[in-house]
Amino acid sequence: MTRFFQNSACLDSDRELVVLVIATQERRVEALTSLGRHVEALLACDDIIARCNGKGGPPDPSEHVAWALSAKAFTFAREERSEDAAKVCSEIIGRFGPSSPTPLLERAGRALVGRAAHFCDLGRYEEALSDCDTFLATYQSSAEPWISETVALALLTKGLSLLEIERSTEATDVLNKILTCFGGETEPPISDYVASARDLLRDTESE
């Protein structure tokens, strides 16, 4: 909390005021989302993006835009609006990619796997598979800390999609890979993905 006081001591321009306003909106989005006030959260995300795109925006607009788009995708997903969530993920993927600096790279990578999950919800399994494969081919070798949980989610989404299009043998291989690579994980969300993979394998074997 003392950070706010320290920050404010050096604020001396309109641009820094814009930064403060955007930071406020970002906190507001988090609070609104936690309260289930999704419409207001989405409007606030749009406001952040507009401020970043406008004249006199913050010095690092891309990070704020990526944050707001990710928050929009998350909010649409909470509202079970998979089509809209997938569209926003596409926007993130279109704007940022593997050559972006780390924070944006993470947003793009997570958006790719997020879009795969939304495609899966929409029954667009081939597109989901394509996104999972793209992510695994592009990002899997990276040592960034966020990669592991996203790889586990990509494998789970891929396994689920393969099951849905009745490619059971390949699905079993992918789901077993989750157990091999992450079976010892005890922390969520990876432990949750491992449990889901186990359940799917059990269901497949009993059929």
Add this chain to the structure above:
Amino acid sequence: MKISSDPDATHVYDEIIEHFGDSSQEGLREQVKKALLNKGRMLMTTGRAAEALDAFDAVLAHPGTSQAGSELGAMFWKMSVLSSLGREHEVAELCDKLFESIDPTTELRLREAGASALLTEASILKAGGDRIGEVASYDTLLSKFGLPGL
């Protein structure tokens, strides 16, 4: 304004306070308040929180006829000291008072300080589980700055 951490600076501030502390002239009283504010900030940076609070309270004890920056500054820096001491309830109360004192004519630096104070209040409400109150703090901040789209 940079505040000197030189202990000798305290003597200069004390001298101003001693010589002109009882003056009825508005201009001199404002200079005394500035000395008290700077003394408080210097005490704050050297870890003498209780004495810093006394200095800020002395500024606030005699409000000026105009909306003076030193009073807003005293509120702001007092909040900082209270926050560092974990006296969050008092921070929240002072935050409301500080923000009420700010209007569009207030200089940018102090408006930003007020905005930061509201963010602090929001953090306190969030930590206490009051997410609705937290959102209200953000709304107040954004509306106070006359931002469109809200």
